[in-house]
Amino acid sequence: MEKFKAIKSSAVPLPAEDVDTDQIIPARFLKATTREGFGDNLFRDWRYNSDGTPKKDFILNNPVYAGDILVAGKNFGCGSSREHAAWALYDFGFRVVVSSFFADIFKGNALNNGLLPITVSPEILDEIFLAIESNPGAEFSVDLENQTLGLPVSGKKVSFDIDPYKKTCLLNGYDDLDYLLSLKDKIEQFERDRGVVI
Amino acid sequence: MGKTLFDKIWDAHVVSPVPGGMEVLYIDRHFIHEVTSPQAFDGLAERGLPVFRPAQTVATADHNVPTRDQHLPIREELSRFQVEKLTENCRKFGLELYGLGHPYQGIVHVIGPELGVTQPGMTIVCGDSHTSTHGAFGCIAFGIGTSQVEQVFATQCLLQSRPKRMRITVDGQLRPGVLSKDIILYIISRLTAGGGTGYFVEYAGSAIRSLSMEARMTICNMSIEMGARGGLIAPDQVTFDYLKGRKFSPQGADFDAATARWKTLFSDDDAVFDKEYNFDAADIEPMVTFGTNPGMGIKVTQSVPGAKPGENPATFGKALEYMGFESGESISGKKIQHVFIGSCTNSRIEDLRVVARFLKGKRKADHVTAMIVPGSQQVAAQAKEEGLAEIFQEAGFDFREPGCSACLGMNEDKIPQGEYCVSTSNRNFEGRQGPGARTILASPLTAAAAAVAGQVTDVRELMIA
Numbered sequence: 001m002e003k004f005k006a007i008k009s010s011a012v013p014l015p016a017e018d019v020d021t022d023q024i025i026p027a028r029f030l031k032a033t034t035r036e037g038f039g040d041n042l043f044r045d046w047r048y049n050s051d052g053t054p055k056k057d058f059i060l061n062n063p064v065y066a067g068d069i070l071v072a073g074k075n076f077g078c079g080s081s082r083e084h085a086a087w088a089l090y091d092f093g094f095r096v097v098v099s100s101f102f103a104d105i106f107k108g109n110a111l112n113n114g115l116l117p118i119t120v121s122p123e124i125l126d127e128i129f130l131a132i133e134s135n136p137g138a139e140f141s142v143d144l145e146n147q148t149l150g151l152p153v154s155g156k157k158v159s160f161d162i163d164p165y166k167k168t169c170l171l172n173g174y175d176d177l178d179y180l181l182s183l184k185d186k187i188e189q190f191e192r193d194r195g196v197v198i
Numbered sequence: 199m200g201k202t203l204f205d206k207i208w209d210a211h212v213v214s215p216v217p218g219g220m221e222v223l224y225i226d227r228h229f230i231h232e233v234t235s236p237q238a239f240d241g242l243a244e245r246g247l248p249v250f251r252p253a254q255t256v257a258t259a260d261h262n263v264p265t266r267d268q269h270l271p272i273r274e275e276l277s278r279f280q281v282e283k284l285t286e287n288c289r290k291f292g293l294e295l296y297g298l299g300h301p302y303q304g305i306v307h308v309i310g311p312e313l314g315v316t317q318p319g320m321t322i323v324c325g326d327s328h329t330s331t332h333g334a335f336g337c338i339a340f341g342i343g344t345s346q347v348e349q350v351f352a353t354q355c356l357l358q359s360r361p362k363r364m365r366i367t368v369d370g371q372l373r374p375g376v377l378s379k380d381i382i383l384y385i386i387s388r389l390t391a392g393g394g395t396g397y398f399v400e401y402a403g404s405a406i407r408s409l410s411m412e413a414r415m416t417i418c419n420m421s422i423e424m425g426a427r428g429g430l431i432a433p434d435q436v437t438f439d440y441l442k443g444r445k446f447s448p449q450g451a452d453f454d455a456a457t458a459r460w461k462t463l464f465s466d467d468d469a470v471f472d473k474e475y476n477f478d479a480a481d482i483e484p485m486v487t488f489g490t491n492p493g494m495g496i497k498v499t500q501s502v503p504g505a506k507p508g509e510n511p512a513t514f515g516k517a518l519e520y521m522g523f524e525s526g527e528s529i530s531g532k533k534i535q536h537v538f539i540g541s542c543t544n545s546r547i548e549d550l551r552v553v554a555r556f557l558k559g560k561r562k563a564d565h566v567t568a569m570i571v572p573g574s575q576q577v578a579a580q581a582k583e584e585g586l587a588e589i590f591q592e593a594g595f596d597f598r599e600p601g602c603s604a605c606l607g608m609n610e611d612k613i614p615q616g617e618y619c620v621s622t623s624n625r626n627f628e629g630r631q632g633p634g635a636r637t638i639l640a641s642p643l644t645a646a647a648a649a650v651a652g653q654v655t656d657v658r659e660l661m662i663a
Contacts, residue, residue, distance in 0.1 A: 017513040018391050018491050022627040027606040031262065031276035033236035033283050045629045050615070073510060075392035078425060078491070079627060080606075081327040082234065083343035104361070104395060104427050105327060109343035163359065164218035175345065177241075180353040183214060183222060187355055190213045190224055 001114045003173040007095055007142040010067035013132045014059055019072055020079035021106060025088040027080075038084050039091030060092075064136045068095040071128050075099075076117075077106025086113045096142050098149065100125045111166050112175060116142065118149055118160045127151065144171060200466025202363050203432050204398050207338045207463070211321045213355055223358045226320040228255040228350045229306045230293075232262055232284040233608070234325030238348035239287040249291045251354045256315055257288050257295040260305045261326075262608045265571050265598035268298050277609065291351075302445075304574020304600045307331040307542035311415065312576055314444025318433040318460040323350060328542045328624065330421040333430035334414035335437055336463045338398070340428040361427050362396055362472040365465070367403035370479035375658040377552070378413035379544060379622065379641035381405065382420040383485035383495045385477065391493035394426030397473065400465060401431050405479035411440040412548040419543045420624050423492035432464040484657055487626045487639040488529055489517035494626070498644060498656045501528050520628055521636050522616075529638075529654050536619035537568040537649040538631070539595075539642055541605035544622035545573030547580050549642045554586040556646045556661070562594040563652025569596045569611070571603040595649070607632045620648040 029041040047058050054061040070089065076099040077085060086109040089097065095115060100122045102110075110117045120128070131138055131152050138152030144167065148157040162170075169175065180187075201209070213222040230238075235257075242249070249255060262277045272278035281298065288295040296302040302309055307328055310316040316332045322339035323329060325347045332339035346356055366385060386393075399421050406414070414431050421429030438457050441447045448456040483497040494517060496503065504525040505514035518524065523532075539545070539553055550572065562568045570590050572578040578600055581587050590597045604611040605623035607630065613619040615634030622645050623630075626637035638654060647657035 015510070015512065016516070017510045018493075020491065020625075020627045022606075022625070022630050026629055026633070027261075027608045030233050030608065031280050033280060034240070035237050045633055050633060073513065075395065075425065078391055078395075079327065079422075079625060081325060081329075081341035081343055083237075083325075083345060086343070101392065101395060103392070103425055105341055105343065105422075109345070112343060112345040163220055165216050165220050165357070166218075176357045177245075177345075177349050177352055179216075180222065180349055180355050180357065181247075183355070184353070186214050186222075187224070187353055194210075 001173045001175050004095070004114055004116060004144050004170040006144070007068050008139050009069050010137050011069035011071050011098070011128070011132055011140050012059055012065045012067055013129050014070060014072045015129055017073035018075045018078055021077055021082050021085040022079055024077070024085040025082065030082060030084055035087050037091065038088035039093070042088040042092045068093060069098060069140055069142070070094045070096070071098045071125070071132065073099065074101050074122070076102050078103040081105045083109040083113070086110045086115050090115050098125070098128060111170065114170060116144060116170060118142070120149065120158055120160065124158055199470060200468040202469040202471060203336065203400055203430060203463055203465045204338065204363050207319055207321065208360060216357060220357050220359050222355050223321060225323050225350050225354055225356060226254065227315060227322045229310055229322070229324035229329070230255060230257045230347065231306050231326065232259045232280045234344050235287065235347055236280065236283050237344045238351055239291065241348040242291070242351055247352045249293060249351045252292045254354060255293050255351070256310065257284060257293050258303055258306050258309055259284055259297050261602045261606065263298055263601040264609050265601050265603050265611055268599045274610070301575050304577065305542045305545060305602055307419065308546060308573030308577065311335065311411070312444070312574060314441055314447035317441065317447065317456070318437060319463050323356065327422045328419050330426070330428040331415050331419040331542055333418040333421065333428050334411060336430055336433035336460070338428060338430065341422065361398045364394060364397040364399045364426070364473040364475070365471040366399055366401050366475045366477070368401070368405040368477045368479055369403040370405055372405055372479045372482065375484055375643060375661055376482050377641040377643055378409050378416045380482055380485045382417045383487065383492070383639060384482045386420065386424045386492050387485065387495035388477070389424045389475070389493070391423065391491040392425045393493070394421065394424035397426050399426045399429040401429055406431060407434065410548060411436055412546045415546070416543055420492065423624060433460050484641060484644045486529055486644060486654060488521060488523055490520055490626055490628050492624065492626060492639060495639070496529065498530055498654065501526055530656055532618065532654045534618040534620050534638070534648055534653055535566060536613050536617060537566060537645050538604045538619055538621040538623065539569070539645050540571030540573070540603050541623035542573065542602070543624045544642050545571060545577065547577050549622070550577065550581050550586050551584070553642045553646045554589040556643055557593040557595070557650070558589050560593055560650050562649040566649050566652050567596070568594060568649040569598060569604065571598045572600050574600050604631050606630060607635070613637070620645045620654065
């Protein structure tokens, strides 16, 4: 996993709520056996017509909106556990997703892939959508070290929560597997203590 | 203070706390399938790691397999490659595989319970969100991503934050024509698609207790559709009777010892839940969905609603536009083109029996294509033995071979653009059953009734007739 670096970027607004992982990456694109290339099909059926031409009214096809940050309505990433959704967002170029709440499995998958989910209050989310609407180029800043999201215009610094362990992982590019492997002795001891049949 | 069932099982599986609040959780059983495992196997290979406890992982091919001519090579190249990759990886890493052609092959959440691999008190994971199904046995079972599949391969453990606990109690007697699918669609319609996020749910109450194991699985299966990590039901005599004699259940004296242990798995009377909901079974009627998430459900007798306070009108409007519905119109009477009976939610033998009993002597409407996809080879064999397959054929239904099929349309079983499908599966997301497909979720009875009537219909009217 790559280290998460401080970000200064404009943001892409997607106010739809309950965006499920089938929209983020439809099942028919899950036949690949590697992690690469899913960005091409990110939001495939919202982004393209069935003949492959771009849908002009979809936000990712609007050149006015760009950046490393996706801002989405509540319950983002619900549905299927497919990690391909996190891979697709990251592969497309997003490094941060902001919403007022995330589906649990998606959130875990995002954190395991260097994609930072930032949960803000519904009021702040509205403020962010308004800020982007009034100036699509306005830059937001993400400082994971200090756990703040800097808003344009007001200059407000919004604090966000993150598990301290996951924060360390993101900042250093560690993944859970490194940590779990370091606990091998404890795991074997646990098995012996409860008599797991090996 | 007493403990919840969830906490009893969780606490027994904590290997070590992690500074900051997460915990290292030991995993008893790991199910894998062809779609979410290849990158995890590659990760192991890159690090030169073996599978740590191969005997605790069971593999099958289900998501991406054809439901016709399974004895022939898979025609679609990418699907074939993915299924072959699973076979190759299982051989290389020494894992048990119930692949195509194996008498135990089937949907991962159908075969685990039917083989007795799933047992009370266990922690169970799979790279599939409907792993919550196994909670019906009193397990902590939840879906994980591929990175976590790799972690379980390598260490038999996961790093997890403990979710909050919710209890949903349904008391009273179910009305005729109402199945467990209606209970869970009703609950989700009340809690919304995000209402369970951050929670693990225990289902309780006399209506839940009265259900068979298979009906309980349908309830737990859809826990994820309200955002909950999982759902579980305390094991009881129904559970023990179901497990007795199954292939991987403890046998003989071991079974009695296990049962004694399983009987300690319940929430203490003074256990505290972070959230509680109570419902009356008598309020539940046959349910259907009208929108593009499983929380958008109504009684089949109701009209399509408008956006409720707190619901985003734009998102709501987009859902109705996608479905071709208007607020205020009756959902009953809506013409449909397809019926799909299957998926990890409703493809077990009891589901098929209910459908066959209803269909006997009836025939599907001419304009409807109706498909029944059994959950496993064992279910398929049983359905043939009991003469159900014959009833399906006489009713004009296509009885297929096991797999996930049109639930997610990864194989060729897709619903065409713009057409309606009454489906016993678990998700009515846009494009879930194929690009532009319009899914109406319902119970197996309501789906069968729709096939016969050619439209969304209240099954109870056809049952009386």
